[in-house]
Amino acid sequence: MKTFLLSLLLFVSLFEIGLADTKKLTSPNEKMTLGKEVPDVILMDSYGKERSLKDVIGNKPLIISLIYTRCQTACLVITDSLNEAVEKIGNVGKDFNILTLSFDSTDTPEMLAKFRTMWGLEKPGWVVANGREKELEKLLKAIDFSYRLDEETGEFIHPNLLVILSPAGKISKYIYGVNYNARDLRLSMIEAKKGNSSASVTEGLLLWCYQYDPLTGTYKVDVAFILEVISGIAFLLFVLFVFFGKAVIATIRATGRFIFRRGVTSAFVLLLLLFREQL
Numbered sequence: 001m002k003t004f005l006l007s008l009l010l011f012v013s014l015f016e017i018g019l020a021d022t023k024k025l026t027s028p029n030e031k032m033t034l035g036k037e038v039p040d041v042i043l044m045d046s047y048g049k050e051r052s053l054k055d056v057i058g059n060k061p062l063i064i065s066l067i068y069t070r071c072q073t074a075c076l077v078i079t080d081s082l083n084e085a086v087e088k089i090g091n092v093g094k095d096f097n098i099l100t101l102s103f104d105s106t107d108t109p110e111m112l113a114k115f116r117t118m119w120g121l122e123k124p125g126w127v128v129a130n131g132r133e134k135e136l137e138k139l140l141k142a143i144d145f146s147y148r149l150d151e152e153t154g155e156f157i158h159p160n161l162l163v164i165l166s167p168a169g170k171i172s173k174y175i176y177g178v179n180y181n182a183r184d185l186r187l188s189m190i191e192a193k194k195g196n197s198s199a200s201v202t203e204g205l206l207l208w209c210y211q212y213d214p215l216t217g218t219y220k221v222d223v224a225f226i227l228e229v230i231s232g233i234a235f236l237l238f239v240l241f242v243f244f245g246k247a248v249i250a251t252i253r254a255t256g257r258f259i260f261r262r263g264v265t266s267a268f269v270l271l272l273l274l275f276r277e278q279l
Helices: 001-019 019-023 053-057 074-089 107-116 133-142 182-193 203-208 225-278
Strands: 042-045 051-052 060-067 097-102 126-130 161-165 172-175 211-215 218-221
Touching: 042 053, 042 107, 042 225, 051 053, 053 097, 060 074, 060 133, 074 182, 107 126, 161 182, 172 182
Parallel strands: 060 097, 097 126
Antiparallel strands: 042 051, 042 126, 060 161, 161 172, 211 218
């Protein structure tokens, strides 16, 4: 409900700013950025501590959420939706980290701290930060994130997106929009781990069963792959039955007879003991 109300606020605000203005900004050029390593810039977190981006990544997939603290529209929806999705996924700080990054270099640690507290981002592995203008610009240029100030409203006009970095600091994926699906986020982070030893067998199976659809920007069940797997298993069972069926059936029958006899004997002994107790 909270996300819906914030989304409604964003929808109304778009008309106040003007839809034509939002169209002037372009989305990142993924052909140029995907797979590229971002620079290890120095950031200032909400506690007033300088931290390198490499330290924030912490050898885990990193979700970068781009906001500014004075924002009264999209940034609120982005933060709320991301928070809800992360609650469903869990393990933030263990399997992945998050950087809520203000692209406004005038945001102070106090303003960042207020934003962090207001949205309940005080979680292990979740960093709220910005940086000096030159450091920010290096990172924003690397991920091809552009924004501009609307003189009439005093608000920044910017694309609404998340950036997923691999544990090595390379751009793995962009997730567009302001509402985020927990499953898509989880699969995006698993994909960011590919080629990294931290990806588990279970995570690998999840990636095989889901296929990324670039048109919708979401993951869909790969029905063809699942049917192929089921067909393969069925064929393997058939082959095993043809070659070893008789032996397996004989073993099952023998085992069944043994269990039955053992069970009857045990029941008989139990009845004798109960009868003895009655005497």
